[in-house]
Amino acid sequence: MYKKLQTFIQSQMSFTSREANGFVVIVLLILGCVFAPIVVGWYLPSATYNGSKDVAMLDSLMHRLEAIPGSKKVYASKYNIPAVVKIKPFPFDPNMATEADLLRLGLPQKVVSNVVKFRNKGGKFLTKKDFAKIYALEPSVFDQLANNILLPDSLVRQTTFKKSFENRIPTIKTFDINTADTTALIALRGIGSKLANRIIKYRDGLGGIVNTGQYKEIFGLDSLSLKVLETQTFVANNFVPQKIRLKTCTLAQLQNHPYLNKKEAQVVFNYLQQHPMIASPTELQSIKIISKEKLEKLLPYLD
Secondary structure (H helix, E strand, C coil), X not given: CHHHXXXXXXXXXXXXXXXHHHXXXXXXXXXXXHHHHHHHHHHCCCCCCCCHHHHHHHHHHHHHHHHCCCCCCCCCCCCCCCCCCCXXXXXXXXXXXXHHHHXXXXXXXXXXXXXXXXXXXXXXXXXXXXXXXXXXXXXXXXXXXXXXXCCCCCCCCHHHHHHHHHHHCCCCCCEECCCXXXXXXXXXXXXXXHHHHHHHXXXXXXXXXXXXXXXXXXXXXXXXXXXXHHHHEECCCCCCCCCECCCCXXXXXXXXXXXXXXXXXXXXXXXXXXXXXXCCHHHHHHCCCCCHHXXXXXXXXXX
């Protein structure tokens, strides 16, 4: 039987005879470790612990110890602080009151010493709550003194902070986007030289910016840069953009405008060749390839 098992292991796992024997021994050891606790449990009786006798014995020992004179120790309090502090309140400023004044209030010597140490180190009480933080000052004692402390309950800093903040806000200088150069644009937050050149190139390609909504058409502007441009630049009310004269324009002029692709520019140019006496740019609405929205954007740049 064992020889058959050994041969099977050798054939399945490519073991030598010695390795197969070792493998069998290891498997048997593992199985022994797994099943040993179960087998031992069958033969060992289960024991239940009854601690009533031990408890009774401990109780008896405790009664004997308590009966011995002087066995109970009395531990002194760590701090010699009276249980009840008699306070004699009168109006006082904890920043100015002398040590004698503080003692006259009925404060314990330890509390008075802590107040003096705090002031000697440069500390200052700004509110009543600051005084309440003094080490060893009981909350009940503070409650008796609170109405006589010549300090505010809290500090009101909102107005002062607001005025200070407003004074530090620099005045934003705005400038005309159609007369600005790259130097002015680079000075704006979030706009570098590459983005400034791109803005100028797009503006000149259009023939000028007619409204700040056109900033959204500039490639590469994130939300921050867009917000900065909208708040720190403007378009003059009397600004007139550079226009394309439809009666004399060339195909290249139409193709170079950012609002027309090459196919649209070619169609518009062919239409103009067929209608040399065009009276108004609005006549281009008959060109189906040009959408109404695109024509509205184009009209300020057509003459």
